[in-house]
Amino acid sequence: MTEHSQVIEEYLLLLYKLDRSREKAKAVILATRLETSPPTVHATISRMQRDGLVKVKKSKEIYLTKEGQKVAEDIAYRHNLSEYFLCNTLGIPWYEVHQHAHRLEHAMTPVVVKKLAEFLNNPGFCPHGTPMPGTALPKNTITLMETEPGMTVEVAMIGEVLEDSVDLMKILHENLIMPGNHHKITEKSEVMRSISLESKDGPSALPFHVAEKIFVIEISRD
Numbered sequence: 421m422t423e424h425s426q427v428i429e430e431y432l433l434l435l436y437k438l439d440r441s442r443e444k445a446k447a448v449i450l451a452t453r454l455e456t457s458p459p460t461v462h463a464t465i466s467r468m469q470r471d472g473l474v475k476v477k478k479s480k481e482i483y484l485t486k487e488g489q490k491v492a493e494d495i496a497y498r499h500n501l502s503e504y505f506l507c508n509t510l511g512i513p514w515y516e517v518h519q520h521a522h523r524l525e526h527a528m529t530p531v532v533v534k535k536l537a538e539f540l541n542n543p544g545f546c547p548h549g550t551p552m553p554g555t556a557l558p559k560n561t562i563t564l565m566e567t568e569p570g571m572t573v574e575v576a577m578i579g580e581v582l583e584d585s586v587d588l589m590k591i592l593h594e595n596l597i598m599p600g601n602h603h604k605i606t607e608k609s610e611v612m613r614s615i616s617l618e619s620k621d622g623p624s625a626l627p628f629h630v631a632e633k634i635f636v637i638e639i640s641r642d
């Protein structure tokens with residue numbers, strides 16, 4: 421596999437994540453998410469187009485080619501594996517590992533990736549519940565926004581987008597909103613634009629824009 425620069429790898433990973441969360445990838449969105457200017461994004465995307473990694477639709481939507489997808493999956497795998505290692509072996513809190521993994525993922529050679537995966541017994545998910553590339557969450561997974569009061573749910577995955585904010589991740593941690601934990605939906609308020617939850621440790625509430633990025637599985641219903 422050809423080696424790509426860290427910048428190209430970051431673009432590929434972001435395009436992959438947007439596609440996985442069924443979000444449209446346009447230059448403006450990339451510019452905001454990568455904290456850079458639209459002209460820079462256009463220049464990089466042109467280069468990636470030339471290298472056969474992405475294509476741009478008439479609607480300006482950017483998508484990965486087969487080759488781009490292959491490289492992106494490789495980076496996503498390195499990212500998830502790094503997070504798992506940092507959290508489960510080195511003991512860095514799950515809400516902080518994303519930023520560290522973001523640096524590590526670009527530095528791993530194929531041999532290191534293979535050995536690390538073996539050492540960790542080939543984990544299937546990152547600490548935020550993101551499945552490894554090529555696998556998916558169960559079909560009955562829904563977002564917290566799609567739940568109804570009275571439902572008890574198990575948290576399956578914290579959307580990748582949310583990992584970018586350590587402060588937000590900390591709040592989720594303090595409210596026990598992490599993969600494997602159970603919460604009961606007690607209220608959904610359009611006025612407050614928030615969802616109220618109840619766990620064994622007490623109540624918490626999440627704004628709608630966060631709730632739509634949290635994936636859960638229904639366990640039971642009143």
Ligand SMILES: [Zn+2]
Pocket residue numbers: 499503518521580583
């Ligand atoms: Zn991450």
Ligand SMILES: [Zn+2]
Pocket residue numbers: 500503518546547548549550583
């Ligand atoms: Zn993760």
